[in-house]
Amino acid sequence: xxxxxxxxxxxxxxxxxxxxxxxxxxxxxxxxxxxxxxxxxxxxxxxxxxxxxxxxxxxxxxxxxxxxxxxxxxxxxxxxxxxxxxxxxxxxxxxxxxxxxxxxxxxxxxxxxxxxxxxxxxxxxxxxxxxxxxxxxxxxxxxxxxxxxxxxxxxxxxxxxxxxxxxxxxxxxxxxxxxxxxxxxxxxxxxxxxxxxxxxxxxxxxxxxxxxxxxxxxxxxxxxxxxxxxxxxxxxxxxxxxxxxxxxxxxxxxxxxxxxxxxxxxxxxxxxxxxxxxxxxxxxxxxxxxxxxxxxx
Numbered sequence: 116x117x118x119x120x121x122x123x124x125x126x127x128x129x130x131x132x133x134x135x136x137x138x139x140x141x142x143x144x145x146x147x148x149x150x151x152x153x154x155x156x157x158x159x160x161x162x163x164x165x166x167x168x169x170x171x172x173x174x175x176x177x178x179x180x181x182x183x184x185x186x187x188x189x190x191x192x193x194x195x196x197x198x199x200x201x202x203x204x205x206x207x208x209x210x211x212x213x214x215x216x217x218x219x220x221x222x223x224x225x226x227x228x229x230x231x232x233x234x235x236x237x238x239x240x241x242x243x244x245x246x247x248x249x250x251x252x253x254x255x256x257x258x259x260x261x262x263x264x265x266x267x268x269x270x271x272x273x274x275x276x277x278x279x280x281x282x283x284x285x286x287x288x289x290x291x292x293x294x295x296x297x298x299x300x301x302x303x304x305x306x307x308x309x310x311x312x313x314x315x316x317x318x319x320x321x322x323x324x325x326x327x328x329x330x331x332x333x334x335x336x337x338x339x340x341x342x343x344x345x346x347x348x349x350x351x352x353x354x355x356x357x358x359x360x361x362x363x364x365x366x367x368x369x370x371x372x373x374x375x376x377x378x379x380x381x382x383x384x385x386x387x388x389x390x391x392x393x394x395x396x397x398x399x400x401x402x403x404x405x406x407x408x409x410x411x412x
Contacts, residue, residue, distance in 0.1 A: 139271050140386050144379040145370050146296040148280050151198050151353040156188075159350065163187040163318065168342075175348040180213060180321045181341040187320035190352075193221070195314045196365040197354015200282030200293070203236075204346040205245060207275035210238030212325035212336030215345035217281060219315040228255040230311035232290055234281050236274070237267075237328045238336070238343070244269045246393065247281075249292045249300050253311050262406045266300050267394035268387070278348060285354075286365040286374060287312075298368070298376055298384040299391075309409045314357035321345045 154160075156174055165186030170177045178186040201217055215236040222229035233250040247268045256262035272279065282293040290302040290311075304310040321343065325335040336343075355363035367374040376384065396402060397410035404410050 140297050140383050140390075142379075143297050143377075143383040145368075145377060147198060147284065147293065147368050148200050148282060148296050148351055151200070151351040151366075154350040154352055156350060159192075159352070160188045160190055160317075163189040163320070174350075175346065176319075177344055177346050178319070178321050179342040179344040180323060180336075181343070182338050185320065185322040187318060187322070190317040193224075193314040193316050193357040194219075194285075194352075195355050195357050195359070196286050197352060197356075198282060198284045198366050198368075199317050199354075200280055200349075200351045201319070201347050202278040202280045202349035203274070204278045205236055205274045206344050209241055209337055209340045210245075210343055211240050211329040211334035212323055213238035213343045214320075214322055214324040214328050216318070216320050216322075217283075217347075218318050219283060219285060219311075220318055221313055221315045222257075223316075225255075225313065227258045229257060230254060230313055230315060231257050232283055232285060232311060232315070234283060234292065236345075237324075239329060240334050245274055247274075247294070247299075251290060251302050251311065253309055256406075263396060264302070264407060264409075265394060265396045266392060268299060268391045269393055270294065271387075271391055278346070280349065280351075282351070284366065284368045285311075285315075286367075288365075288374065291368050291376065293368075294387075297387060298380050299387045301376060301384065303409075305409045309407075317352065319345075319347055 156171060156176055162169060165184045168179050168184050168186035205215060218231060218233040220229060220231040231252040235248040237246040237248055239245050247270055249266050251264040280295050284291040288304055291298050292300040323336050326332050354366050369377045369380055371377055
């Protein structure tokens, strides 16, 4: 079983062919972002930190980092499942060391023992693409001794030129990451110990992560290029809040009743992973995989 899994990952990372890597992915056939209502920022979110480094105009939010501060925001309600998306535009040029993030977390409710589901854009140097990092932390694996479950991608477009929609769908059965409604990663629930089950809030932030963000910390934030700006708009969400009735049904990522990805969505996801994935934690020989048993189960 381990051999089959390893072979499959090698195929995904190397790819049978990268001749299509310069083109966009095939259509997934279903567009979950269209199924959820838009959110008004001032009604559904609050400033978490750096209020002087935020600007709102027609429900579009700019947050920025300079030598004095970064900035972050947080949903007013916690959720136990749902779809969470936003259209984001990143800053061009030198952004090494800077993280622009959109994520779920309960770190304030469970400090030192929290869960987290991340979409993070790792800043870059001139002439190199942004890296989109997806990650999952469970019950303190993001605290103290870090046990990340990272998958990283170089996108099939320039995320600094236009807004693109990025989303997380979190259900009791799996977590699915989307870019413009294209599924790029599915993290299934294989056990209660490797899956986040406690309510989480939705966050966004921009901050200095020079110690690790760009080529493992080789390149640092250079404040000659400040301010570093992340732009957010078209917030969309739906699902079961922590206060919903137990009868609240988790939202779905596909047209089928099962709630799982359709065959066409799976094919599109595999195309993305074959052509645009640049890192998979299960394939990292430096990692202690006894700490990530889902890699082999």
